[in-house]
Amino acid sequence: MRIDSHQHFWVFNAERDAWITDDMEAIRRDFLPTDLASVLKSNGIDGTIAVQASQSHAETQFLVDLSSMYAMIKGVVGWVDLQSDDIAKYLADFSQYPIIKGFRHVVEAEDDPDFLIRPAFLRGIQALTTYQYTYDLLIRPQHYSSTLACVLGNPEQQFVLDHMAKPSIKTKEFDAWATFIETLAGFPNVHCKVSGLVTEADWNNWTVEDFKPYIQHVIGSFGKERIMFGTDWPVCLVAARYEDVMKITESALIGFSDEEIQAFWGGNAARFYGLK
Template identity: 85%
Template sequence: MRIDSHQHFWVFNAERDAWITDDMAAIRRNFLPTDLAAVLKSNGIDGTIAVQASQSHEETQFLVDLSTMYAMIKGVVGWVDLQSDEVEKYVAHFSQYPIIKGFRHVVEAEEDPDFLIRPAFLRGIKALTARQYTYDLLIRPRHYDSTLVCVKQNPEQRFVLDHMAKPTIRTREFDEWATFIEKLATFPNVYCKVSGLVTEADWKNWTVDDFKPYIQHVIACFGKQRIMFGTDWPVCLVAATYEDVMKIAGTALTGFSDEDLTAFWGRNAARFYGVEY
C-alpha cells in the first residue's frame, strides 16, 4: 500500500483561511476528496493521512466525517486545544474515533520561540502520550531549540517532523537547518516527512536538483525507516503538480532497495500512524 502521509481538505473560507493569500490563487477554493480521488488513482497512491488545516475542534470533526464517506482517508491528524485546562476531556472525546491517529498545532504561526515548551502545551503533549496519539511538528527556525527540548522531555511521545522543518530552499539556506536535523534525528521517537518542499523553493523556477541535498541529508540523518512520503496537497499546487512532488521525492532516493522503497512510499507512515497495512 502506498500512502500520502500529508494532505488537506477544506471548504474555503476567506476569513478563516487567511493564510491562503492572493498570490496563492490556485488554492483559494474548496478541496474535497472528490477532487483528489482521480489524482491518487493515476499516481498509484492507495490512501492518505488527512491533516488539519485550521485550528478548531470543528475541523477535527470535519475530517472525521469525511473519513466515514471516503475510504481513501486512512488516518486523521486533527487539532485539539492542547493548552486548555480541559485538554484531557477533549482528547478523551476524540478517542471515540479510531480514524484519529494524532494531532497537530500550527506552531509555525506562533511568534513565541518557546511555544513548544510552555507548561500548558507540555501538559497537552502528556495527554496525547497517555492515549498513544502521535504529534506532528510544524515549525520554523525560531522554534528549533524549543523543539529539541520538547522532544527530549517526552521520550514516550511519537513525533513526526512536517515538511522537513521547511528549509528555505529558494535562498539555499542549509547549514543551520542541517544542524537542527542532525540533532533532532538522534531521538528515536521522531520521524520525518519528505513533504511540503516545493512551496519553500522558487515557485516558478525550481528544478528537481534544488531539493536533492535537503532530502538526502534527511535520509542520512533519519535513516530509511523513519522517513515517509507526503505531498502537502493541495498547498503544493501553488508551485507544482502532484506528479511533480512525487518526482522530486523519488529522484532523491538513491541506493534504495525494493524494501526501502516500500517503506518510504507507505509502510513507514502506516507503522507510525497505526494504519493497517
C-alpha cells in the same frame, strides 16, 4: 499500500483561511476528496493521512466525517486545544473515533519561540502520550531550540516532523537547518515527512536538483525507517503538480532496496500512524 502521509481538505473561507494569500490563487477554493480521488489513482497512491488546516475542534470533526464517507482517508491528524485544562476530556471524546491517529498545532504561526515548551502545552503533549496519539511538528527556525527541548522532555511521545522543518530552498539556506535535522534525528521517537518542499523553493523556477541535498540529508540523518512520503496537497499546487512532487522525491531516493522503497512510500507511514 502506498500512502500520502500529508494532505489537506477544506471548504474555503477567506477569513478563516487568511494564510492562503492572494498570490496563492490556485488554492483559494474548496478542496475535497472528490478533487483528489482521480489524482491518487493516476499516481498509484492508495490512501492518505488528512491533516488539519485550521485550528478548531470543528476541523477535527470535519475530517472525521469525511473519513466516514471516503475510504481513501486512512487516518486523521486533527487539532485539539492542547493548552486547555480540559485536554483529557477532549481526548477522551475524540478517542471514540479510531480514524484519529494524532494531532497538530500550527506552531510555525506562533511568534513565541518557546511555544513548544510552555507548561500548558507540555501538559497537552503528556496527555497525547497517555492516549497514545502522535504529534506532528510544524515549525520554523525560531522554534528549533524549543522543539529539541520539547522532544527531549517527552521520550515516550511519538513525533513526526512536517515538511522537513521547511528549509528555505529558494535562498539555499542549509547549514543551520542541517545541524538542527542531525540533532533532532538523534531522538529515536522522532520521524520525518519528506513533504511540503516545493512551496519553500522558487515557485516558478525550481528544478529537481534544488531539492536533492535537502532530501538526502534527511535520509542520512533519520535513516530509511523513520522517513515517509507526503505531498502537502493541495498547498503544493501553488508551485507544482502532484506528479511533480512525486518525481522530485523519487529522484533523491538513491541506494534504496525494494523493501526500503516500499517502506518509504507507505510502510513507514502505516507503522507510525498505526494504519490497518
